[in-house]
Amino acid sequence: MKSPTEKLFTTIPIFFSHGMQAKVESLSPSAHKPWAAVESWIALGIPLSIIPPTPVTREQLARAHDRAFIDANLDGRELNGFNTKAADVAASLPYTSGAMLGAARDAIRSGLVAVAPTCGFHHAGHAKAGAFCTFNGLMVTALALNAEGLSQRVGILDFDQHYGDGTEEIIQTLELTS
Numbered sequence: 001m002k003s004p005t006e007k008l009f010t011t012i013p014i015f016f017s018h019g020m021q022a023k024v025e026s027l028s029p030s031a032h033k034p035w036a037a038v039e040s041w042i043a044l045g046i047p048l049s050i051i052p053p054t055p056v057t058r059e060q061l062a063r064a065h066d067r068a069f070i071d072a073n074l075d076g077r078e079l080n081g082f083n084t085k086a087a088d089v090a091a092s093l094p095y096t097s098g099a100m101l102g103a104a105r106d107a108i109r110s111g112l113v114a115v116a117p118t119c120g121f122h123h124a125g126h127a128k129a130g131a132f133c134t135f136n137g138l139m140v141t142a143l144a145l146n147a148e149g150l151s152q153r154v155g156i157l158d159f160d161q162h163y164g165d166g167t168e169e170i171i172q173t174l175e176l177t178s
């Protein structure tokens with residue numbers, strides 16, 4: 001068995017695949033950011049293990065979001081967080097939330113760090129996309145960890161420049177505060 005010090009010198013798991021990206025002309029770089037981040041870490045020589053994320057299912061998304069809202073977005077019938085109905089944005093969404101969930105599970109199991117180079121989550125509400133966020137992968141992840149029995153209490157530390165209003169709205173809509 002490795003000592004805690006030895007474990008620190010392993011590679012950092014990064015949950016990434018190109019499926020997380022979308023081709024979007026937008027003020028926000030969100031849709032292109034995952035690979036830009038990973039590429040910069042590789043250039044810096046940071047020891048990484050790249051793990052392709054498993055996309056979340058509609059059922060997993062439905063723990064945090066209204067089911068009709070999920071279906072309309074994934075099927076291209078409703079405006080996404082970029083204010084479009086672009087198919088490649090819809091296709092990327094299960095992978096971005098899947099990366100967050102995969103990294104969270106990995107970190108809980110290892111007791112170490114794991115990274116999901118994603119963004120575009122915290123303004124998405126229960127049945128509302130906006131401000132470049134369509135699904136709230138933070139809440140999808142927190143509720144999956146609860147459902148899987150991996151963690152009963154989950155903290156979300158949000159360091160964005162603005163407030164995570166979508167995260168709060170989901171917590172209030174689902175009456176998750178106690």
Ligand SMILES: [Zn+2]
Pocket residue numbers: 122123131160161162163
């Ligand atoms: Zn924001």
